[in-house]
Amino acid sequence: MLVVDAMGGDFAPKEIVLGAQDFVVETGKKIVLVGREKEIKKELTKKGNEIRNIEILDAPEIVTMDEKPTMALRKKESSLWKGLHLVKTGEAKGFFSAGNTGAVMATAVFSLGKIPGIDRPAIITPLPTLTGQTFLIDAGANVDVKPENLYQFAVMAEVYLKTAYRYQKPRVAILSNGEEEGKGNDLIKKTYPLLKENLAGFIGNIEGKDIFKGVADIIVADGFVGNIVLKTGEGLAESIFTLLKNDVFTGLKGKLGGLLLAKSLKKVKKRLDYAEYGGAPLLGVNGIVFIAHGRSRRIAVANGLKVMVKAVETRFLDELLKGDLNVQEN
């Protein structure tokens, strides 16, 4: 059973409820929708047998998208606290939210606790590349970090990819402003030797232009840089498609070409769309928590839940809990 935060996200509860409903109808899996019961019920479009696998857990308090984590922590009747509690007691196998990232993270840390050896949890998110996908950690959970935190992110990411995605030896890189050792800001310069000495799969620094080339499986950055990279990519892709569309639909030549090419554009856009990739796990808390994009709509929620249920089945959390993650790898 998975718990879905029905109240989190820019388009909650409607798009969350519909996405969760799609997931249940399609997969036959059980979920709990946590949030304001009346509002949730209003959004469910299917009835009876089709959604007999959906339970609703009432949670009257709302955590808004820009609420400070410290404020959110006080709302014990929120969908966050009530939903995460089900994970804590073991009744649910994982918690999914498109809500306020800082609030989800803070509540998860307080409710579930951290994995031994990990000081800060981090979000790992897949990014499309020319050849497949790469994983960025941290996608926005921590804005100010120490080299040890980045090292822990890398170790968690390695365990996650080995377990949930069956990579034999994921290639781990640090995102920097140059490839050579010694390039980077103070944080990166101090992180480099930690990864070099302790991670078998470490391949060094990569630059922004290499993210989409598929040269690394794991890209390590602090959450401030990670967020900016993700959002810059999102914004640029959107702009390119807007420019192409505008240009294509200008002039007869463009119009004809546009019709013929619509399929191509759509295909490439789909590859780059976060909605296709769904949620990203918060690694480092003692429980499975997936955080989806705040702008997630129905399809992103349904896809995110599918990614999550697959990851849950690989028991990656058990692997993360197995050993002292600060110990040297190999």
Place this chain on the structure above:
Amino acid sequence: MLVVDAMGGDFAPKEIVLGAQDFVVETGKKIVLVGREKEIKKELTKKGNEIRNIEILDAPEIVTMDEKPTMALRKKESSLWKGLHLVKTGEAKGFFSAGNTGAVMATAVFSLGKIPGIDRPAIITPLPTLTGQTFLIDAGANVDVKPENLYQFAVMAEVYLKTAYRYQKPRVAILSNGEEEGKGNDLIKKTYPLLKENLAGFIGNIEGKDIFKGVADIIVADGFVGNIVLKTGEGLAESIFTLLKNDVFTGLKGKLGGLLLAKSLKKVKKRLDYAEYGGAPLLGVNGIVFIAHGRSRRIAVANGLKVMVKAVETRFLDELLKGDLNVQEN
């Protein structure tokens, strides 16, 4: 007269010399090519009257693209030292290089000195947006900075845009991981009040996804983040065009559409191409220095020199030198 570093850049001296030659033939302006005389002469394809405006200044020492700035500073017979010296003495109005950014910056600071009130020079570079262009400062000169440095970058950028681009009141934003005041890492949180209190055009934080929307004229970031944003954008744009091209040329439908759309793709690509934008000024040194992309080829060099000559003519350096830049604006 402008000085061009013939030895700097991944494709130097050939592409630099050819681009400079194009610039001279097209504009009739005078330049000095500084570098190894024999190698420069070998690359010049035009003769006589057509290039009577090109002088060559021999500089036997080479600063490589990955040489440490401290090492570069010792090479007093390099194209950097010898070229910048002409700016220092006033014989030349500006120096252009596609070489090692760190080395150019260090040599420029030592040779020309800094503008009073500025602790660190920064690179300001134009980026295409949906509606026109925006300017990113710092594009990679300083990886570890203080809030005061970012504030100085913003003030210099404002003067530059008002003078060289005739903006009345440029909109200045900080690049962060959220729009609200209080979002950002420690550096950004401390920078925000400095800009809010002292810059009339300050509009707050913007996120990565807003860079290309044209909501700000000046985007302030440290050089580490700035470099990653630029390179990520470059890499992503390249990947999108590769994916589109591959997809377009698959299947008959694609082939036809591809031919019709080739012009559209080319147009959009051109808009995003750094080569079209050319060099970016290093603001904060007491002299005009433009730094071009290391991968600049002939067309980027010629365009960069055109941008530079236009900027020089606006006498933006005089404006920067006019007042104490640390003093409150308005």
